[in-house]
Amino acid sequence: MHQGSCLCGAVRFEVTGALHPPDACHCSQCRKHSGHFWASTDVSRAALTIHGADHLTWFRSSEKVQRGFCSTCGSSLFWDPLKKDTISIAMGAFDLPTGTRLAMHIHVADKGDYYEIGDGLPQNQH
Structure with a gap:
């Protein structure tokens, strides 16, 4: 079981089972949503329990995707x-330890010009 929360604790979550190795997305939408690149892990919806869902706000960022953030603290x-x-x-919302490591970078063709990726992990342009 892995647990985590937003900054203020109004939204907490639990994930059953092991976490998949996360990736780091460098697309412009993820950078604007997170303030840098977006590091995340994919989990089965059935493995996720959200407490305080009434504090979540969902922003429809495209036809196929919505992004969720805490309406109290903005996490x-x-x-x-x-x-x-x-x-x-x-990944930053999980309580430690997560027991995983970053696996790859995606959408690096769209990354910010203010940093370099130098960790030796695979980099997918799109």
């Missing part, structure tokens, strides 16, 4: 591909 928590059986959870 970015979820990236939700609406028609899939999984949902992505921000």
Whole structure:
């Protein structure tokens, strides 16, 4: 079981089972949503329990995706591909230890110009 929350604790969540290795998305939407790149892990919707869901606000960022954040403190928590059986959870929202490591970078062709990626992990341009 893995647990986590937003900054103020109004939204808490639990994930049953092991976490998949996270990826870091560098697309412009993820950078604007999170303030930098978005590191997250995909979990089965059935494995996720959310407490305080009434404090979540969902922003429909595209036809296929909504992003969830705490309406009290503004913490970015979820990236939700609406028609899939999984949902992505921000790695920074998990209580430690997570027991996983970043696996890859995605959408690096759109990354910010203010940083370099130098960790040696695979980098997908799109």
